[in-house]
Amino acid sequence: MAEHTPPTEAAPAATTTPDKGRPVLVVDDVHLKYKTFGGKRRTGSSRLPGWARGFSQGVGAVDVVHAVKGVSFVAHHGESIGLIGHNGSGKSTLLRAVAGAMPVTSGAIYTDGVASLLGVSGALIKNLSGERNIILGCLALGLKPDEVAAHYEEVVEFADIGDFVRLPMEAYSSGMGARLRFAISTAASPDILMIDEALATGDASFKARSQRRIDEIRARAGTVLLVSHSMGTIKETCDRVLWLDSGVLRADGKPDEVIEAYMETQRAKVEASKK
Ligand SMILES: Nc1ncnc2c1ncn2[C@@H]1O[C@H](COP(=O)(O)OP(=O)(O)OP(=O)(O)O)[C@@H](O)[C@H]1O
Numbered sequence: 001m002a003e004h005t006p007p008t009e010a011a012p013a014a015t016t017t018p019d020k021g022r023p024v025l026v027v028d029d030v031h032l033k034y035k036t037f038g039g040k041r042r043t044g045s046s047r048l049p050g051w052a053r054g055f056s057q058g059v060g061a062v063d064v065v066h067a068v069k070g071v072s073f074v075a076h077h078g079e080s081i082g083l084i085g086h087n088g089s090g091k092s093t094l095l096r097a098v099a100g101a102m103p104v105t106s107g108a109i110y111t112d113g114v115a116s117l118l119g120v121s122g123a124l125i126k127n128l129s130g131e132r133n134i135i136l137g138c139l140a141l142g143l144k145p146d147e148v149a150a151h152y153e154e155v156v157e158f159a160d161i162g163d164f165v166r167l168p169m170e171a172y173s174s175g176m177g178a179r180l181r182f183a184i185s186t187a188a189s190p191d192i193l194m195i196d197e198a199l200a201t202g203d204a205s206f207k208a209r210s211q212r213r214i215d216e217i218r219a220r221a222g223t224v225l226l227v228s229h230s231m232g233t234i235k236e237t238c239d240r241v242l243w244l245d246s247g248v249l250r251a252d253g254k255p256d257e258v259i260e261a262y263m264e265t266q267r268a269k270v271e272a273s274k275k
Pocket residue numbers: 034035036065066067085086087088089090091092093094
């Protein structure tokens with residue numbers, strides 16, 4: 001298993017048999033924090049020498065946002081896991097860390113195989129053509145040049161962008177961009193496919209095709225982690241649900257049960273706001 005951070009303890013032993021049900025992702029007591037600048041300065045700038053005070057105006061203090069607080073879970077091959085929670089509860093942050101795009105503040109994440117994050121804000125280079133982005137994106141996913149060539153037409157076809165593939169991505173509609181990101185992210189059959197609200201974009205036919213692609217990946221015993229605010233999508237796609245509440249893992253279990261508990265708190269909030 002690959003790990004994204006220096007181990008705080010021994011990594012779980014990796015197994016080589018690709019059997020369904022073996023652990024592919026271990027998230028062990030993970031904390032994730034952001035540091036932001038520009039908050040209200042708590043200590044006065046009066047300690048600075050007179051000449052420096054002018055420069056310090058507007059710099060502000062460092063604020064720490066504790067986005068994910070001590071989350072632990074194990075995901076297995078073949079599982080399709082939904083991540084739910086209200087805005088700002090830490091879902092996207094957790095996916096970014098699993099993808100290796102953000103270091104953990106403490107704890108550890110172990111993955112067995114390639115973890116690919118598919119999101120509407122996925123990193124492609126907007127002033128390069130779709131063609132170039134397909135090549136770069138596939139190489140970044142670990143495909144070899146001959147594999148990129150073999151997948152190229154399939155990606156263009158799945159993204160359904162026609163001749164736009166030759167134009168810079170900044171000329172694409174948001175739907176076209178999202179379709180291309182989805183097509184690239186799923187070209188490599190990642191072991192762990194993470195989707196951040198991607199199914200919410202695109203028209204009905206693209207949603208149906210992307211759903212089929214996710215089903216194919218699951219059938220190959222890959223693992224899917226899906227962040228969505230649509231409980232319908234989560235119920236259709238997932239066989240297990242994690243509920244993040246202000247960065248804390250509040251529940252981990254069967255979709256119907258976890259979604260019902262989550263919806264109950266949402267209803268209670270709405271009622272409380274009416275009073
Ligand atoms: N780049 C960043 N810098 C500072 N704080 C951030 C950054 N990104 C997210 N946060 C903060 O981290 C917390 C968790 O955000 P995150 O986007 O992970 O939540 P989320 O559950 O995915 O939300 P949503 O459902 O709205 O997409 C929030 O308080 C958010 O304001």
